[in-house]
Amino acid sequence: xxxxxQSPLSLVVHEGDTVTLNCSYEVTNFxxxxxxxxxxxxxxxxxxxxxxxxxxxxxxxxxILDKKELFSILNITATQTGDSAIYLCAVESKGSGDxxxxxxxxxxxxxx
Amino acid sequence: xxxxxxxxxxxxxxxxQEVILRCVPISNHLYFYWYRQILGQKVEFLVSFYNNxxxxxxxxxxxxxxxxxxxxxxxxxxxxxxxxxDSAMYFCxxxxxxxxxxxxxxxxxxxxxxx
Numbered sequence: 001x002x003x004x005x006q007s008p009l010s011l012v013v014h015e016g017d018t019v020t021l022n023c024s025y026e027v028t029n030f031x032x033x034x035x036x037x038x039x040x041x042x043x044x045x046x047x048x049x050x051x052x053x054x055x056x057x058x059x060x061x062x063x064i065l066d067k068k069e070l071f072s073i074l075n076i077t078a079t080q081t082g083d084s085a086i087y088l089c090a091v092e093s094k095g096s097g098d099x100x101x102x103x104x105x106x107x108x109x110x111x112x
Numbered sequence: 113x114x115x116x117x118x119x120x121x122x123x124x125x126x127x128x129q130e131v132i133l134r135c136v137p138i139s140n141h142l143y144f145y146w147y148r149q150i151l152g153q154k155v156e157f158l159v160s161f162y163n164n165x166x167x168x169x170x171x172x173x174x175x176x177x178x179x180x181x182x183x184x185x186x187x188x189x190x191x192x193x194x195x196x197x198d199s200a201m202y203f204c205x206x207x208x209x210x211x212x213x214x215x216x217x218x219x220x221x222x223x224x225x226x227x
Contacts, residue, residue: 041220042220100157104153104154
């Protein structure tokens with residue numbers, strides 16, 4: 001059974017801090033790893049990672065994948081209160097359905 | 113920017129009733145998915161759908177559930193006889209392709225409350 005584990009479960013930081021969120025996985029037929037941000041309702045797409053060692057970057061957010069050690073990190077620099085959300089890691093497995101298996105998420109709270 | 117839409121945003125129903133949750137995927141997308149998230153728990157895969165048939169379904173997706181693409185735009189999830197444990201947020205997602213790592217975009221969800 002595919003498994004995704006995220007840590008920490010929750011995190012409280014102050015504006016301006018840098019945070020690192022972790023995601024480890026066990027997947028039979030790995031295709032890609034995705035990060036989503038969930039604020040009130042729908043998960044919104046952040047990154048898709050398929051290759052090891054190549055950093056993806058979008059503004060203050062960046063992410064990297066290690067396919068040998070089976071983990072990914074999501075970094076947020078100079079955090080803002082608007083970054084407060086649940087960050088979800090999901091792994092896509094190869095197969096007819098290309099389903100996503102999600103972790104429980106990391107709840108990030110950024111205090112002013 | 114194109115987005116996945118879902119209706120209704122909140123549905124309250126009595127146990128044993130049938131519900132239909134509706135989704136309009138992004139227009140050029142070909143692959144459609146339903147996920148659910150019970151309050152405080154993980155997002156869980158229910159079913160994927162392509163070319164008018166189910167590609168894969170999870171153990172959760174039993175005979176009480178069905179999906180349909182009744183026309184060129186809507187994608188529906190039907191629960192035939194709802195149970196209390198079906199109360200959850202149901203998310204529809206779509207992707208342009210599959211098999212080549214195309215990201216899935218999620219709708220805002222329908223909160224289903226079964227009383």
